[in-house]
Amino acid sequence: MHSSEPARVRRVPTRRLALSLMMVAACIGSACVQGRPASDTGDPGFPFGPTAIGVQPLAYVPDIKPILDGDCLSCHSVRNPRGNYSVVNYEAVMNGQRVGDASSSLVVDCSPGGSMYRYFSGDATTKATAIFRWMVVYNGAQTR
Numbered sequence: 001m002h003s004s005e006p007a008r009v010r011r012v013p014t015r016r017l018a019l020s021l022m023m024v025a026a027c028i029g030s031a032c033v034q035g036r037p038a039s040d041t042g043d044p045g046f047p048f049g050p051t052a053i054g055v056q057p058l059a060y061v062p063d064i065k066p067i068l069d070g071d072c073l074s075c076h077s078v079r080n081p082r083g084n085y086s087v088v089n090y091e092a093v094m095n096g097q098r099v100g101d102a103s104s105s106l107v108v109d110c111s112p113g114g115s116m117y118r119y120f121s122g123d124a125t126t127k128a129t130a131i132f133r134w135m136v137v138y139n140g141a142q143t144r
Helices: 014-032 060-071 090-094 105-110 124-137
Strands: none
Touching (some): 060 090
């Protein structure tokens, strides 16, 4: 090599370098994240807006059964299970539901805009929120 020739410097393309740095950052960041089970946020408005239920744990017997007995049982009983769905007891209510899943039919039908929401008497938002949180956050617990 002659001293008058400039030395060649190998350049790494900028895009490739940026992509490599992003991948390294993503790997480091993902190592810091820990999976956690669903939990109540402590927000009494979760998920449909402010309600009267607060943040207490919810269960079928003390919290959900009274709602279903008062607003749903007349159409969804053993004698008259409209939509082939009964709310006569815990086993019937849980039939076909997926605990922890917001797309379960009970959650969807009882949510604002759902086909059963309009049949709630009194504070429909509180009742819809209770059913959502019971099924999704508290995994359809039968008792506390």
